[in-house]
Amino acid sequence: MNPRTPRLGVNIDHVATLRQARGTSYPDILAAARAAVAGGAQTITVHLREDRRHIQDADVEQLRAVLGVPLNLEMAATAEMVSIATRLRPAACCVVPERREELTTEGGLDVLGQREQLDPCCRALAAAGVEVSLFVDPDTAQLDAAAELGVPTVELHTGSYALASEPATVARELAALEHAAAHARSRGLRVNAGHGLHYDNVAAIAAIEGMHELNIGHAIVAAAIFSGLEAAVAAMLDAMRGAPA
Numbered sequence: 458m459n460p461r462t463p464r465l466g467v468n469i470d471h472v473a474t475l476r477q478a479r480g481t482s483y484p485d486i487l488a489a490a491r492a493a494v495a496g497g498a499q500t501i502t503v504h505l506r507e508d509r510r511h512i513q514d515a516d517v518e519q520l521r522a523v524l525g526v527p528l529n530l531e532m533a534a535t536a537e538m539v540s541i542a543t544r545l546r547p548a549a550c551c552v553v554p555e556r557r558e559e560l561t562t563e564g565g566l567d568v569l570g571q572r573e574q575l576d577p578c579c580r581a582l583a584a585a586g587v588e589v590s591l592f593v594d595p596d597t598a599q600l601d602a603a604a605e606l607g608v609p610t611v612e613l614h615t616g617s618y619a620l621a622s623e624p625a626t627v628a629r630e631l632a633a634l635e636h637a638a639a640h641a642r643s644r645g646l647r648v649n650a651g652h653g654l655h656y657d658n659v660a661a662i663a664a665i666e667g668m669h670e671l672n673i674g675h676a677i678v679a680a681a682i683f684s685g686l687e688a689a690v691a692a693m694l695d696a697m698r699g700a701p702a
Contacts, residue, residue: 463697465497465498465499466499466500466671467493469493469501469674470503486503487520496686499670501520502551503528505538507535507555518545521545527549528547529672530542531551532551534578539581539582543581543584547587550588552575553592565596565614566599568593588609588610589608590612591606591608591611593613594617595614595636595637596637597636604644610649611648611649612672613650614651615634615653615662635666648669649671654673654676656676659671660698663698677693680693
């Protein structure tokens with residue numbers, strides 16, 4: 458891989474969504490993770506939600522035990538999730554906002570307003586040897602608050618960019634992400650990004666200076682219906698490099 462191309466973390470939540478729709482034992486989450494790694498994924502991401510709508514506790518335990526690449530656990534800042542994460546000690550945990558009624562994570566954390574809740578969560582994860590990341594909007598005040606909490610990493614929420622359709626809006630949202638990434642790096646933060654990224658919009662985000670990792674799930678799992686997961690992951694890596702489809 459070109460050293461300037463970010464790492465690709467593949468979120469396999471929606472493989473579990475398909476399984477949970479019928480309550481079956483398939484499709485197999487570990488097999489999905491292995492196929493993603495075979496396609497070039499360097500990290501596997503799963504979100505263990507409070508309502509367990511897709512990923513289950515046993516999935517996280519199995520992936521943590523046998524996965525050959527780092528596991529990134531997305532989680533809410535709750536006592537239950539902190540307990541699970543500090544017991545299993547995945548390579549990384551990305552703390553995200555969570556509401557039961559949402560279809561997917563909507564918006565970044567309010568780090569400024571939730572520092573009292575986030576501080577003990579981040580400290581406990583760090584003490585367990587877990588790399589802590591906070592999922593934040595591209596807002597300098599939120600990034601400053603993340604830096605002041607002492608976390609090493611932020612993941613920029615790319616949802617507004619991904620939803621934009623008018624060229625001027627796309628350009629504005631991309632500029633905001635570029636500015637946020639530069640500001641985060643100036644505060645000593647490692648910069649990841651994700652949410653809503655797909656094959657047609659990922660190249661510009663991958664090209665942001667200093668971008669470390671992109672976490673992408675839905676678009677890859679959707680493409681895998683037609684091409685298979687390994688090929689869908691490889692195609693996303695090509696898209697990140699700006700290769701024509």
